[in-house]
Amino acid sequence: MSSPVLVIQTAFLGDVVLTTGLLSYLAERAGPVDVVTTPAAAPLLETHPAVRRAIGYDKRGTDRGFGGLVRLAGRLRRESYSRSYLPHRSIRSATLARLAGIAERIGFAGSPGSWSYTRRIAPPEGVHEAERLLALAEPLPGTVAAVSLGLTAADRLRAAEWLEAKGIDPGFVALAPGSIWGTKRWPGYAELAAALDGPVVIVGGTEDRGLAESVAAAAPGRAYVAAGELPLRVTAALLERARVLVTNDSAPLHFASAVGTPAVAIFGPTVPAFGFGPRGSSDRIVEHKTLRCRPCSSHGPPVCPLGHHRCMREVSVERVLGMIPVSGDRGIRESGDQGIRIP
């Protein structure tokens, strides 16, 4: 029996979610794959049906430095992988695959580590990132990347119990106000929580807890903080029960896509054309279409270089509210308005 394929993806959580389309495609052809990923993302992949084994690589912690890289490469070498895919474009990933003795190393042309690849794929332009990553497997033109998560019955049960303990029925509005990058955070979540009627659940990681609590304080008795309380897959299972997620251009958007929950995605310093927008027919994008400084960086800077942060401050609560489906309706209200235009 041939050895499984190895995929090395140690980027951010959202990138890992978007890589699941590639993982599923590879698994359909040659069986479940092994994936090297971050310790944070490993729980997301370890139950995914396309994944045989999620291998945690703590590149900033216990495995940091060249010594950590060599130790992991030694472990991988014992698996005798014959082929690796390198969706993360770093030199570190490229070096790891090479040190692990993997004969075939496939990555994107133009990546910093591309000198060491044995096959370089031109990244397709004008497509969603999920399809861009899938391109590494050279699928037939038009193949859609099936982004998904391997939620277990236990994940769904824990999410249901969390909601039940707080008396929240399915169909609530979820909010994800956080982002690693400061300028990607829309400042209107607290006002939005206050303006909504019905229960609101605020999701995110431990680092978002303070922000989530400040949003919840705007809707006392009706808004509940899940940020930092639940593991990733349970958070995804929670989102699965939401009517809609209102989010920035950040990882929760891709979680919602993966579990089929409509999203209202607010873009500030970045634009959907980068390839990280929502893809569902019920999803909506809110953005300041006429601001000439947009986009100002690929990720969104920590603070606005112009000092005014108009790309987010001028997205009104009323406009976001207008994009949210009415209670009991899983689709998005037909407003005919798919983007904010501010004169």
Ligand code: SF4
């Ligand atoms: S420069 Fe423009 S796009 Fe960038 S953060 Fe400031 S307002 Fe937003």
